[in-house]
Each structure stands twice: as C-alpha cells, then as structure tokens.
Amino acid sequence: MKANDLRVVKTKKAIYQALTHLLKDKLLTDIKVSELCREASINRGTFYFHYEEVGDVFKEFFEEVIRDLQESYKEPYKHISAVQLKNSAYKNLDPKTVRIFHHVKKFEDFYRIILSDNVSTAYYYMFFDAIRTNFIEDSKIGIYDESKKFVYSYMTNAIIGLIIEWHRNNFDESVDDMNIHLVETLNVLK
Template structure:
C-alpha cells in the first residue's frame, strides 16, 4: 500500500544529491543530464523517466523555498498587511529575511542564464501572499482590478530583491526593510 515505489524514491534522492553536489562548482545551466546521472550512478534513461530537463529536478527544491517564503510571510506577524502600498505593514517585509536565509538559491534563481520560469513562480507566490491580505477589502475598493494592483506591488518588491541580488546581497535584510518603508512612505 506504499504510495510510491521505493525504487523511485531512491533514484530521485540520488539525483537530488548529485545536483546539489554539482551546483557547488558550476552554474545550473552548465550542468548536463549526463553529468548528474554519472554522479548519481543512475542510468540516463531513468532520468528521463522522471524529468525532462535539469531544471525540472531543480524545481523540486524550489517548491520547498516557496513553502518557506509563505510561512516566513505569515508566521511572525498575525495582523494583516494591506496591498495598498501606503498602508503595507512590516509583515510584508519578512520576505527579505527569507531571501537572506536562502540567498544561495536566489543567486541561482536570479542568475541571467536561467529561464524565467522560476522568476514567474516566485512572482506568483508573492502575488498570492499579497492578495491573500487584500481579498477582504477587495469589494470595497472595487474599481481597480485586484490583478493589476497585485502584479504591480508584487513585482515592485521583486525589483528590490533583484537590486539586492545584483549587489550580491551585501546589505542586511533590515536595510531592505528600511528602504521599502521609505519608498512606501514617500508616496
């Protein structure tokens, strides 16, 4: 009655470990399927049984990161941030601490030779976090499509994260918080 065949679990694990090992020495886009399989001691055909690209394997880590992002966002503060930028509260700002924690992964996700997929997944996640807070007073505001407002605000925050990444995360997460608060107060 075991849901998944043990063999599958083992090979996936071996592939995961192999990818992590390789990522220490070279960028994601320079890692070949053959290389991963050689290290994992898994037949190359078996790789294709589970994934189509190296990226699909990486995406499985990505989901864990997105889970942490969601909990990072929700846990520390219980009160609700409004999407309306001027009234965005500090809970939103937990995002930067999460990024700091996972900066090694964000360095991969945001590197220029990697496909946009991960960026879109990240954007979607941030959008969901923001709109989760907005939905309550959605009907009040009405006139502006929630969609546009969420896309605007979520990507704005990612803009700060991109800038941070391009500075090789040299600032502290708290500095990012300050900048965001200043930008929002300015409006």
C-alpha cells in the same frame, strides 16, 4: 519510504545542493542525470527512485523555496488583525517582523541563479506569480480587489525590484536594512 524519513531528507538536500551548484555554470536543460548524481554523490538508482528527470528536481526544489517564501511573506501579518491591516494597509507593519529577506538570504545561491542574466525569464515569471499569489490570498481578509489587479502586479514588481537591486549589490546590505526598504516602499505604494 516516507518523505520526512531522514535518509530521504538528506538525499534530496544533497541533490538540491548539487543542482544549485551545477546551475551556476549550466542551463537546466544541459544538466544530465549522471552529472547530477556524481555531484550529489548518489547513484542513478537512488535518483530514479525519487525523480524521472533533472527538471523534476528543479520543480520540486522551486516549490520548496516558494513554500518557504510564502510562509516568510505571511509572518508579519500574524501579528496584525485583519481590521488593522484592512484599515491601515502597511502602516502597522514592523520591519523587524518582515521575513522575506531572511528567506532570500537562506536561499541566496538559488536567488543568485534565478536572478542572473543567463537564465530564462520563465524563472522570473514563476517567482512573480508566487509573490503575487500572496497578494491575491490576502483577499481572504478583505484586501484584494479585482479592479486593483494591476496595482498588485506593480507591488509584486516593487518587492522583486528590491530583491534584484540587493542581488546587484551582491547581497551586501543587511537583512534588517532590506526589511526597512521594503516597509518604506510598501508605504509609498499604498
């Protein structure tokens, strides 16, 4: 079966949703395959056709979320030339083109879980590494400087800090407001 087969897509989406629902009340290590199958309305054979264990589902789902995050991060830079970006950093960044907070809203249930008080800090570091990687990949257009690695870690935490504060406020602020907060923060940090 191909990964883009509609049946596979629907099955995996049901499994991801079931896992997200179960993670609201349980640690990943406490979730059993049978419980996940019941929640997703699939049989164990279907589960084992795609995965070996529950942790594999989380890993795959996390990777999907991170791919979407990376695409969201890069979206505003599609409209700015490398020269403009290098010379003026974030001055030309239009808040309307920022997509990170659209991404967070799209995966709000997932972020509620990984930012909750009762999960491992491993989630935070995985999230941190994914965002920081985007800063490192910017080196392809001449921005990344090894001597500034601590600055990029600081900037990464600034972005995550905005997301954490949004989470603490129950995601009440609009995506547009968060985009403005991000651009203002990046311009202060530059």
